[in-house]
Amino acid sequence: MNTPHEWITTPIGPGILRGALDLERTDRGVLPHRLPAHARAQIPDGQLAMAEAQPSGVRLAFRSRATTVELDVIATKRVYPGAPRRPDGVYELLVDGRHAGRASARDGDTLTIDLASGASHTRPGPVETLRFGGLPDAEKGIEIWLPHDETTQLVALRTDAPVHTQRPGGRPVWLHHGSSISHGSNAATPTGTWPALAAAHSGAELINLGFSGSALLDPFTARTLRDTPADLISIKIGINLVNTDLMRLRAFGPAVHGFLDTIREGHPTTPLLVISPIHCPIHEHTPGPSAYDLGAMSEGRLRFTATGDPAETAAGKLTLTVIRDELARLVDRRTATDPHLHHLDGLDLYGEDDHADLPLPDDLHPDPATHRLIAERFARLAFGRGGPFAGRNR
Structure with missing residues (x-):
């Protein structure tokens, strides 16, 4: 097992990302999309553009002996002036299909939307690191489910052991x-x-x-x-x-x-x-x-x-x-x-x-x-x- 300073960084791509139909490479990371580019080019409003980029059902899935996993993300926080504050999106960790942890990004980009006029503006924010530790030192299936209602750019995935692709296993x-x-x-x-x-x-x-x-x-x-x-x-x-x-x-x-x-x-x-x-x-x-x-x-x-x-x-x-x-x-x-x-x-x-x-x-x-x-x-x-x-x- 590697010591903490021997992190292995794994590129985030289709091999370990499920539930997304397209990946957009940005200047800050990878943005999962649930509609392909040709469909996004025909979207007529900001509501659908925002919704399809929120990764409901999208998750990282791989096998590893890693005992610690880190994920760098840029979350988009939505603010509606006059409305109650939205809770932070939740990132859920599953190990062999069982819940093993959760985390949230407390900061990130901020998208402010005026409910009366529909006008919006975005303030860039920082990258945050989510850390999941104390995992069993054995080969296992790991999934990290992204927030279903919070747009998330994926910046880096780090583990203290190699990552291997995990296939769906014959599930329909x-x-x-x-x-x-x-x-x-x-x-x-x-x-x-x-x-x-x-x-x-x-x-x-x-x-x-x-x-x-x-x-x-x-x-x-x-x-x-x-x-x-x-x-x-x-x-x-x-x-x-x-x-x-x-x-x-x-x-x-x-x-x-x-x-x-x-x-x-x-x-x-x-x-x-x-x-x-x-x-x-x-x-x-x-x-x-x-x-x-x-x-x-x-x-x-x-x-x-x-x-x-x-x-x-x-x-x-x-x-x-x-x-x-x-x-x-x-x-x-x-x-x-x-x-x-x-x-x-x-x-x-x-x-x-x-x-x-x-x-x-x-x-x-x-x-x-x-x-x-x-x-x-x-x-x-x-x-x-x-x-x-x-x-x-x-």
Whole structure:
């Protein structure tokens, strides 16, 4: 075993980084992306650009006898003037699949965003070193999960023993796309998002394309799903279309068909699961757009409200109830020619009765306990006996 001054620095690249679809070399390090460069070139807004660079589901994975691991990072801290301070992102260490430590970068770049105008500016900050010590002196699998909601540039990986590539070990690759709920909003840790929990429970290798505020049936996202190798695919559609008030019912059905058609170009027989929205009282029968609850913000609380008029559904405005009904009909029609296409009602993951016990703390996103509930139910309904992914887990 090497002494502390004999650090081994391992280049950070695709061989030890999972869950990212692209790596951008910057003048300070490596920035993981969850959308490839050609898709990023077509992003129309800063929300998706920020979300896809937040490494939800991205982790370093390798084998080593190392007893100490150091990771130099530059984290991006988001500040919203007038809103509660966001907690620092969490880096989680797993050894042979078991939790063995966690750390946070207390400083870094600072991105300040004005919620009223959308204007933003960034202040550069320092590199911070995260240290994980006291690991067993034996060959083992090591994973470091990056913060799901905090953009992270990776500067250097150091260990006191050589690093070897660790392959997924035959686990099926599960490619998932969804909204901020899939991204992990309000989850406490990167392994505590519902997709990460469901993947761990079912023995799947996760690629998480959940993008906060941006599950909007974008064609470049469909092409990314089409071109990414996967054994299992799921898409969770609905809430962002309502809370952005992006389209009407007339456009929704054809847009979903086009999204699925594009995926099928690259995955003609891959099990493909369409998931409708979970229960969200503010938008069950009231269209968007969503807005920040200014009264709650004045009290230091972050909450959301629906600003649409329920009567506008007659003119084609979307609500979660409308979307669930339409998705169920659409998938049912397509299964006549696509037996590998499946539907899961989001209310089976989190419904009205669940909301009574585990309300959404900001009226839009689940808390950590609800992420666990959704994960347990998804693992049972999708990967369990009779589910569309049954027999595909380890």
